[in-house]
Amino acid sequence: MASFKVLFSLIAFPFLSCSLLEAFPGSGYGQGGGSYLRLTPEFYDYSCPQANEIIMSVLEKAISENPRMAASLLRLHFHDCFVQGCDASILLDDSDAIVSEKNSGPNKNSIRGFEVIDEIKAKLEAVCPHTVSCADVLALAARDSIVLSGGPHWKVPLGRRDSKTASLSRSNTDIPAPNSTIQTLVTQFKRQGLGVEDLVALSGGHTIGVARCVTFRQRLYNQNGNNQPDTTLEKTYYNGLQKICPKVGGDNNISPLDFASPVKFDNTYFKLILWGKGLLNSDEVLLTGNMHQTMELVKSYAEDEALFFHKFVKSMVKMGNISPLTGSKGEIRKNCHLLN
Numbered sequence: 001m002a003s004f005k006v007l008f009s010l011i012a013f014p015f016l017s018c019s020l021l022e023a024f025p026g027s028g029y030g031q032g033g034g035s036y037l038r039l040t041p042e043f044y045d046y047s048c049p050q051a052n053e054i055i056m057s058v059l060e061k062a063i064s065e066n067p068r069m070a071a072s073l074l075r076l077h078f079h080d081c082f083v084q085g086c087d088a089s090i091l092l093d094d095s096d097a098i099v100s101e102k103n104s105g106p107n108k109n110s111i112r113g114f115e116v117i118d119e120i121k122a123k124l125e126a127v128c129p130h131t132v133s134c135a136d137v138l139a140l141a142a143r144d145s146i147v148l149s150g151g152p153h154w155k156v157p158l159g160r161r162d163s164k165t166a167s168l169s170r171s172n173t174d175i176p177a178p179n180s181t182i183q184t185l186v187t188q189f190k191r192q193g194l195g196v197e198d199l200v201a202l203s204g205g206h207t208i209g210v211a212r213c214v215t216f217r218q219r220l221y222n223q224n225g226n227n228q229p230d231t232t233l234e235k236t237y238y239n240g241l242q243k244i245c246p247k248v249g250g251d252n253n254i255s256p257l258d259f260a261s262p263v264k265f266d267n268t269y270f271k272l273i274l275w276g277k278g279l280l281n282s283d284e285v286l287l288t289g290n291m292h293q294t295m296e297l298v299k300s301y302a303e304d305e306a307l308f309f310h311k312f313v314k315s316m317v318k319m320g321n322i323s324p325l326t327g328s329k330g331e332i333r334k335n336c337h338l339l340n
Helices: 002-010 016-023 051-065 069-081 114-127 134-148 168-174 182-191 196-207 213-221 235-244 268-274 281-288 292-303 305-319
Strands: 210-212 254-256
Touching: 051 069, 051 114, 051 134, 069 114, 069 134, 069 196, 114 134, 182 196, 182 281, 196 268, 196 281, 196 292, 196 305, 210 213, 213 235, 213 254, 213 281, 235 254, 268 281, 268 292, 281 292, 292 305
Parallel strands: none
Antiparallel strands: 210 254
C-alpha cells in the first residue's frame, strides 16, 4: 500500500491542484447548496483515521480479482446520488418500511457491488462502530475504484448520513436511460444541479465497465422505429455488436463500454465516440445530438486526457454534494441494507 501511495504521488496531474481549489469554494453546488461548509475531507480524521486504508485494502483485492468491479462501484454511487441525493438509499433492501430501489428498471439485474460495500462496512464497524456512513463508503469506494483503474485521485468531502427512506418511483424516473436523447440528458442532469460540462465529464466514467445487450439493442435493429440501425454506428463496430446482441434473446450478453481499454480509466471513451464507436445512444448523442457544447467537450476530452481528469474530478465532487443528509438528519446504518 505504501509503495502505491509513493508511486501515485510522483504522477503529475497538471490540473489537480486547480481542481481541488475549485472543488471547495466555500459555497455549495446544485441541490446541496452550502453543504461544503458541512462536508469536509477531514471528517473522519479523528473518529476513524483508518477509514481510507480499510476501504482501499478491500478494493485492491476485489478489483484485482474482478476488474469490472471498479465500474460497478462507480455506478452505485452515481445511481445513489441521482435518487433523493447521496444518501445510500440504493443499498436498502425491501422491508416492511422500504420498497427497494434495487427493483427499478435502471437497477434490476444490473446493479452490482453490494458484497464489496458489505465487506468494507463490516471492517469499518469492527474498528470504528457506528461512525462511517454507508453514503460516505459509496463516495470513497467510487473514488478509490477510479484510482485503482489508473484515474485521478481527489479529496472526497465527507460527513454524509444515511437515509431512512428509499424511492422506487424516483429511481425509475431520475436515472438517465441508455437510450436518452441529448435534450433528455441535459434536463435530467440540470434537475440534479449539474450542467452540460458535468454531463459530458461524468459520462466519461463509461471508459470502464460494460453494458447489457438490452441497453443497446435498439441502436442495432430499430433506432428510429423503422427497423433500421443507428446510422452513426461505425460499420465494423456495428457488425461486431450484432454477434454479441441478437435481435431476439441474449438480453444479458455484455459488451465493454470502451472496448479499447475496458478496465483502464482514460480518455479513450471520447476517442471512440468520435470514431462512431460509442456503445450506448446516451454516449453517441454527446457528439451527434446537435448540441455544439457537448460536441466540443467530447473533442476536447478526446485530445487532452489531463483536461478530462480535471473536469471529471470537479464534477464528481459536485455530484457527491447532491442533497446530502448532515447533522442530525438520517442515521449511520450499522448494516447498509437495513434501517437501524
